[in-house]
Amino acid sequence: MNIFITGSSGFIGFHLAQKFLNKGVKVHGFDSMNNYYDIKLKKARLNILKKYKNFYFTRGKLENEKKLTLCLNKFKPQIIVHLAAQAGVRYSIKNPDTYLNSNIMGTFNILKISQKLKIKHLIIGSSSSVYGSNKKFPFQEIDKTDHQLSFYAATKKSTESIAHSYSSLWKLPITMLRFFTVYGPFGRPDMAYFKFTKKILSGKKIDIYNKGRMYRDYTYIDDIVDGIYKLINKPPNLNSKKKIKNDSISPVAPYRILNIGNTKKIYLLDFIKTLEKELGKKIKKNYMPMQKGDVHSTLSDSSLLKRITGYNPKTNYKVGIKKFIDWYLSFYK
Numbered sequence: 048m049n050i051f052i053t054g055s056s057g058f059i060g061f062h063l064a065q066k067f068l069n070k071g072v073k074v075h076g077f078d079s080m081n082n083y084y085d086i087k088l089k090k091a092r093l094n095i096l097k098k099y100k101n102f103y104f105t106r107g108k109l110e111n112e113k114k115l116t117l118c119l120n121k122f123k124p125q126i127i128v129h130l131a132a133q134a135g136v137r138y139s140i141k142n143p144d145t146y147l148n149s150n151i152m153g154t155f156n157i158l159k160i161s162q163k164l165k166i167k168h169l170i171i172g173s174s175s176s177v178y179g180s181n182k183k184f185p186f187q188e189i190d191k192t193d194h195q196l197s198f199y200a201a202t203k204k205s206t207e208s209i210a211h212s213y214s215s216l217w218k219l220p221i222t223m224l225r226f227f228t229v230y231g232p233f234g235r236p237d238m239a240y241f242k243f244t245k246k247i248l249s250g251k252k253i254d255i256y257n258k259g260r261m262y263r264d265y266t267y268i269d270d271i272v273d274g275i276y277k278l279i280n281k282p283p284n285l286n287s288k289k290k291i292k293n294d295s296i297s298p299v300a301p302y303r304i305l306n307i308g309n310t311k312k313i314y315l316l317d318f319i320k321t322l323e324k325e326l327g328k329k330i331k332k333n334y335m336p337m338q339k340g341d342v343h344s345t346l347s348d349s350s351l352l353k354r355i356t357g358y359n360p361k362t363n364y365k366v367g368i369k370k371f372i373d374w375y376l377s378f379y380k
């Protein structure tokens with residue numbers, strides 16, 4: 048099996064690529080290595096992957112259709128996991144164009160090429176942020192998602208619709224995976240837990256939005272990778288006789304949306320307390336109002352993914368934070 052992973056120098060793509068490489072699968076990574084956050088971190092991830100002899104890599108932008116096509120035609124993957132995107136809610140307020148280009152145009156190019164190559168399963172990274180201002184918790188895939196609060200979330204929702212049309216027109220098997228706040232070693236420096244850690248260690252105050260009155264479904268990276276790994280050979284199949292309870296499969300296309308979360312609500316202040324304990328430092332807090340574009344809380348119902356693959360997230364957030372801190376301290380010395 049050949050797997051093509053976009054965003055392979057990113058947080059999730061890197062861990063996923065490593066998992067497949069360790070299983071002896073041939074992986075081709077594709078990433079622009081942009082400087083949205085510390086490029087040294089992306090290089091460090093890439094250097095680890097380059098040590099595997101079954102790893103191939105192309106540096107390029109998704110928007111460069113010619114380069115992407117050449118690369119995919121040569122590698123001939125059966126599976127594509129499309130994780131390259133401009134992520135981040137806050138950055139999308141001031142830089143919407145980047146999101147339009149990377150997330151919409153980039154995904155469109157992946158769809159066009161996947162159709163031509165008759166890809167057996169295309170998995171695309173979506174986000175819990177598409178649930179926007181929904182008030183019914185936990186979020187289920189069959190819930191309405193009509194009210195995104197940030198431009199980032201709107202591009203993710205748009206790619207879900209665009210992907211559905213392609214799946215319907217060309218019978219292209221697609222799974223959209225809605226991630227819920229993924230954290231862990233080699234994580235993303237633009238995310239709150241990472242920024243908090245950096246500030247705590249340098250004795251700086253941290254901004255806490257909505258006075259900390261919010262919760263998130265924090266999902267540890269190993270659980271995410273395990274979920275994707277189990278899903279690879281389970282493309283949505285319209286002809287399947289097996290009925291699955293509360294299935295989100297489209298009635299007209301081999302297309303399905305799946306939540307992938309830890310399914311536990313963790314209040315922001317509890318998360319911060321654990322960081323304080325692990326770092327052995329008291330945090331100076333700066334309470335702020337709710338941030339523009341941010342969702343209040345998130346919580347996933349991931350039982351559909353469990354019914355399909357046996358997905359079973361195991362990492363308690365206290366264990367996960369400890370692993371992140373251990374990595375952080377050794378990486379940044």
Ligand SMILES: NC(=O)c1ccc[n+]([C@@H]2O[C@H](COP(=O)([O-])OP(=O)(O)OC[C@H]3O[C@@H](n4cnc5c(N)ncnc54)[C@H](O)[C@@H]3O)[C@@H](O)[C@H]2O)c1
Nearest residue numbers: 054056057058059079080081108109131132149172226229
């Ligand atoms: N980490 C999370 O908590 C989370 C939550 C919800 C959704 N997601 C989604 O999961 C996916 C992976 O997220 P991540 O946390 O690994 O992010 P990341 O930013 O660490 O990785 C994305 C990678 O894509 C690359 N990239 C960006 N634009 C590109 C382009 N136009 N062409 C080629 N490469 C490009 C970047 O260089 C980066 O290495 C994204 O689609 C993201 O929106 C992540």
